[in-house]
Amino acid sequence: MGQSQGKDRLSRRQGRSRAPSGSCPLGGEMPLPSWAAAVDEDLLGQWALNLMLMNVSTRKFGGAVRLPGGDIPAERGAGVTRSAVSRRFVALSAETMKAWMAADLSALDLLVIQIDGIHIAQDLILLAAVSVDGNGDKHPLGVMEGASENAAVCQALLDNMVGRGLDPAVCRLFIIDGSRALSKAIRNSFGRSAPIQRCQVHKARNITERLPKSLHASVRRALRQAWELDDADKAETLIRNLARRLEREAPGVSASLLEGLDEILTVTRLRLPTELRRSLACTNIIENMNGTIRRVCRNVKRWRDAAMALRWTGAAMIEAAKGFRRLKAHNQLPSLRAALLAHQAECAVGAGLDPVREAA
Known part of the structure; x- marks a missing residue:
């Protein structure tokens, strides 16, 4: 019985030491779920559109989407560079413009x-x-x-x-x-x-x-x-x-x-x-x-x-x-x-x- 209890305690310790699925290994960086969601193309596009309409320049977009500490690292290809933000704004504003100029007016009095x-x-x-x-x-x-x-x-x-x-x-x-x-x-x-x-x-x-x-x-x-x-x-x-x-x-x-x-x-x-x-x-x-x-x-x-x-x-x-x-x-x-x-x-x-x- 003592050996059985010892094995149980060992397996529980090993389970706690394993990194849960979708997280970083021990000693690494924990990815922020909100940042992972923000990297999504549609959300970043909406973010870029809204911030540019608020007069935030493309150069400052990377800092605008981070927390106040500004210490969240953006990996290469994350889509917060000046050119990437500009491309997203162009694409989303053109899509919005096309839909708006084709919207039905017959229901408006x-x-x-x-x-x-x-x-x-x-x-x-x-x-x-x-x-x-x-x-x-x-x-x-x-x-x-x-x-x-x-x-x-x-x-x-x-x-x-x-x-x-x-x-x-x-x-x-x-x-x-x-x-x-x-x-x-x-x-x-x-x-x-x-x-x-x-x-x-x-x-x-x-x-x-x-x-x-x-x-x-x-x-x-x-x-x-x-x-x-x-x-x-x-x-x-x-x-x-x-x-x-x-x-x-x-x-x-x-x-x-x-x-x-x-x-x-x-x-x-x-x-x-x-x-x-x-x-x-x-x-x-x-x-x-x-x-x-x-x-x-x-x-x-x-x-x-x-x-x-x-x-x-x-x-x-x-x-x-x-x-x-x-x-x-x-x-x-x-x-x-x-x-x-x-x-x-x-x-x-x-x-x-x-x-x-x-x-x-």
Whole structure:
């Protein structure tokens, strides 16, 4: 019996001295399970994408994925070098961009679409679109590259959205910065009666920048008074009076003030509540997103091509969407829906009368 007990004790000691399966031998290094999991291609790719969107450079990636002590050794081929991180970011951002630009839009109840240009480089402009649904939630829709905001680029972006399920027969409010090419493309795709609102902030800025400083305060005050009026006819009269007052001192500015006057007062003509009108009279939604794009892209020192700009901008737009809040006046969106339906019905009746008038 004593010999049997001795053998049992010896076997237990030998069992404790053996390294468990999947661990290091005695005297070696114990591999960290979390690090082994991080070496996985998909996880490291997501890690690289997230850190680069947080402005961590590829040179600092190896230190960013380690513990605060920074003493976890990365073996050769572990995938934390500058070039490996860059390759992962390129591959994952391209895959994300492709899936995003092909996502179905038919299930979204979109009431508002804002479109604006983003200047990436001297000869490269990206056209981006953001929407607001019936609940006030915001959605980035897409981005398209071009040398300028010309009609071809605008049409390509709109065609992409229509091809993904955006019904052109549904009346929506479009908010733009004032590009004529964009207005033309919208009316080609969504009908001549599509309501388009030009950004009032852009308009006021463009006007005051061309005036002497002595006129800035009075012109801003007059424009603000016109924007706040509930009656579109009175607002238009006020703007025309301002244009006549500027004819002597700045005739070119006077003509610019009247250009696109109908589109400047679209939200007023729709008779929207004041708070909702203020939210939809400018492109602030997309301007805020542009701030995120500039922050994400500030580490890029040289844009190699349009594909690179699209990948970075698309990733930044998706990142910005994580911080989107509901529209401030989302409780008043039912009034916008009713106004759009009434506008569509009125335009349909007017279109039906035109052939009768022509025949007469």
